Amino acid sequence: MKLRTVTATRYVTPLREGGSLPAIVEADDDGMYVLKFRGAGQGAKSLIAELMVGEMARSIGLPVPEIVFIDLNPDLARTEPDPEIQDLIRASAGLNLALDYLPGSITFDPVAGTADAELASRIVWLDAYATNVDRTARNANMLVWHRNLWLIDHGAALYFHHTWTNYLQRSKDRFPAIKDHVLLRFATELEAVDSKMSEQLTPQVIESLVNLIPESWLVENTPFSQPDEHRSAYIEYLYARLEQPRHFLEEAIRARPLAL
Structure with a gap:
């Protein structure tokens, strides 16, 4: 990658x-x-x-x-x-x-817009896994371009890394904020997409994602003495979050009836 x-x-x-x-x-x-x-x-x-x-x-x-x-x-x-x-x-x-930059794109309108059930379920699953608090009706962070949804603005995700205290314990966070997800009401296939989504996030994929991070970004406000330690902590957290039971999935399924 x-x-x-x-x-x-x-x-x-x-x-x-x-x-x-x-x-x-x-x-x-x-x-x-x-x-x-x-x-x-x-x-x-x-x-x-x-x-x-x-x-x-x-x-x-x-x-x-x-x-x-x-x-x-x-x-x-x-x-x-x-x-x-x-x-x-x-x-x-x-x-x-x-x-x-996607010229001519428009912001997804949660009032007028709809989403395919499988696509919505995959997006909700990812945002729950990545603890993305910023895909709400107030700020959907999705664009419609050539009649397709495009995901943007993930800077508020992975909020655990703003403090590394007990990060492995926090990998089990249920992520209750998923109740505000703009696509949750369309996400009727969360259980069906779970195995495929988790299988796609292989150790090789996770490690390659973490290895994309420039070393110069890993030296700012960090408790780690070496960039490699910092990378290992990201990998450990992302691995642990995929372990069964996946509490973030349970929370999304539990919250979905409340979003209808």
Whole structure:
């Protein structure tokens, strides 16, 4: 598993609806990307969650825009009139993360929109596994592009890594926040998709996902003395979360009637 690396060449516009103030940028491959700044919000931890959960979704066949590493030159701040954005660009110099910009896409409308039962069940399963608190009616973090759903914005997932205390014990979290998932009412096949989803997340897949994390992101606000120890902790947590009984699945099934 490998990601491309591009270089940002032009800052286009901020996306102010995002809490961490992501931006549309142009890169040296002439592509347009939604840039997630390392210097924003929760810093590298948000990018790690974005990277791992986004690529995890892709590895099990869910639709996610291409994710790339993107190098950001702080000199791009000179052409930006907003001091807040100038500071953000300078604070994010170096390696960041970006998603392919989907022109013409629209935000999924939970009132008017529907979702296929199997697809909804797979998305709910993944978000419960990855403890993604940010796929709610208030903020669906899904786009409709060419009539298909696309998953975006996974930076709030894997919230366990904001404090590593008792992380293996916390891998058994039932994740009660799944009750607010925007697709839970459509997810009628949770039990049916469980075995396939868990089987697809093999040790090789999990390890390859963790190995994508740049070493420079593993040295910020961490209790671990070495990056390899940090990677091993992610692997241990993700392995443990897949062990039976999967309490996150039980919780999603229990909460589903309440979402109807």
